[in-house]
């Protein structure tokens with residue numbers, strides 16, 4: 001069990017007056033609170049301070065120090081200087097001291113080295129072009145949008161990933177499983193599909209849960225699974241199928257090992273990257289050998305000679321965009337993926353702890369990598385519909401654009417649906433639901449019920465909102481999917497559906513969805529105890545039975561009975577429908 005100590009910190013500068021040291025606090029910078037573990041490393045503390053004070057350290061020195069507690073100072077000369085925290089051992093001493101005393105960490109940078117608060121933050125954004133390189137030699141490698149470092153502050157590093165002795169990687173997932181299920185504040189991605197799941201679907205490798213697949217390393221695609229804790233896999237004489245593949249590995253290495261690199265040379269047959277800190281020995285050189293585009297690592301100096309301070313200040317971080325790209329590259333999955341799964345996979349594969357927001361944004365980027373942007377989707381819609389019809393002869397599709405040729409409505413009824421529907425009860429249930437994509441809109445659906453009481457999809461459409469016009473257009477297209485007479489359309493009591501029904505399909509019998517009716521009644525009248533009468537009336541198979549239920553309801557709750565009658569018995573009664 002790790003013990004955490006808390007350490008308040010202030011920013012400022014040490015001065016000595018009358019043989020006594022004072023720390024003059026820069027109040028504009030405010031204080032920060034740090035929680036340190038027993039085995040906290042100097043590098044980690046520096047990183048926390050640099051991040052939390054948003055310091056831009058450009059090769060200068062950050063000083064961490066603390067005054068000794070008063071009880072100790074009493075026994076020492078008054079001019080005893082503050083204690084400087086310069087290495088892991090000193091951090092250990094500080095942590096020990098914090099267990100007994102209240103200690104304040106003093107953060108200073110040498111004159112002019114702190115961030116100017118009047119200027120916007122450009123944390124970790126560097127000029128990629130090194131002065132010592134001819135400009136044409138350097139490609140704009142980081143023009144790649146995977147590296148917009150400004151948006152990346154929400155990735156936490158799981159230090160276990162750095163600990164070679166850590167052995168409990170795989171068990172980890174199980175513990176978290178149960179914890180997640182109980183305490184699930186972000187659970188907006190609840191999987192409702194499980195309610196309709198048939199038992200057989202649970203079996204077989206194909207339908208292993210995401211977590212289980214992650215644990216076993218079973219993927220649909222990608223680079224053949226993962227190895228648990230991340231380690232630097234770049235080796236001399238390794239080859240990469242393309243420069244892009246090498247860069248991808250290099251980026252991951254930089255993120256995981258917390259440094260930044262710059263592309264020193266990049267041509268069609270040579271690639272050289274160096275640590276971003278000038279003078280550091282870290283270097284990678286790769287050249288094309290044997291076949292075109294195949295880059296072989298010819299030299300790789302893994303060790304950094306730059307200072308940790310410089311590295312922390314310059315390091316690259318995992319942005320949501322990068323995480324999204326990494327997830328797709330490594331797993332090859334996107335369909336049905338929810339943010340939590342991205343967070344899980346990053347934790348298990350690389351020891352990265354992502355917040356929900358980062359995972360969500362990463363998922364959005366991942367979706368764009370695989371599927372393109374929403375704009376691309378709309379642009380491709382005409383050809384998609386055409387191909388849908390080619391591949392499924394008999395499919396009915398319609399696309400309506402406005403006068404400026406922008407998307408307005410679309411309608412799709414697959415051939416299999418229209419063919420199958422002729423064997424079903426002649427009842428169609430329609431409803432609309434909001435779409436949550438970039439451009440919003442409403443999805444309209446029309447379903448039947450098969451002999452096994454399962455939902456049978458007939459047609460769907462995308463419109464702007466549930467209006468008279470949109471439902472009218474939808475019904476107009478829907479009626480081409482089935483032969484007329486007789487037909488029942490069941491819906492909620494939305495006026496737009498009723499109007500469209502009356503205008504476009506005046507010959508159909510309308511039914512009100514009992515579920516929606518029940519919701520309305522409970523909301524408006526309360527009276528849950530009377531629902532058995534409402535249900536009795538709604539499900540009555542004879543007029544006598546209906547009247548009996550309604551009489552009882554009238555006696556018990558006249559308002560509710562009146563509401564039921566207002567709903568038009570024709571719409572409610574089974575007897576008229578079947």
Ligand SMILES: [Zn+2]
Pocket residue numbers: 259275276277280281282304305306311
């Ligand atoms: Zn370096």
